[in-house]
Amino acid sequence: xxxxxxxxxxxxxxxxxxxxxxxxxxxxxxxxxxxxxxxxxxxxxxxxxxxxxxxxxxxxxxxxxxxxxxxxxxxxxxxxxxxxxxxxxxxxxxxxxxxxxxxx
Numbered sequence: 001x002x003x004x005x006x007x008x009x010x011x012x013x014x015x016x017x018x019x020x021x022x023x024x025x026x027x028x029x030x031x032x033x034x035x036x037x038x039x040x041x042x043x044x045x046x047x048x049x050x051x052x053x054x055x056x057x058x059x060x061x062x063x064x065x066x067x068x069x070x071x072x073x074x075x076x077x078x079x080x081x082x083x084x085x086x087x088x089x090x091x092x093x094x095x096x097x098x099x100x101x102x103x104x
Contacts, residue, residue: 031060032100033085035073041085054088061092072100 033053034042041048048056061067069089073082082099089097 029066030068030070031057031094032070032072033057035071035077035081035085037074037076039077039081053085054092057088057092061094067094068096068098069094070098070100 031043036042041050041053043053043056043060057069069085071082071085086097086099
């Protein structure tokens, strides 16, 4: 499944990769984790240390089966970082997982 963000916070320096296809996310239950060029995790506009990401997500998920997790990573971020967050979401029981890209 591929989700594309409706809004990208302009104050964060995350240059998303481009995609030729995909559909816009219309789910307001979506939690967005951004990963900047330096590999920092950003949740709700605040930098979160890797060791605290899981506990911060647990606080925001509530009924995880009804939530979506969208990972927006700078195109320079190694794919392993993105997979790490997706695996965490799956382990926490998130209903939908997606990777944010910028439309062409």
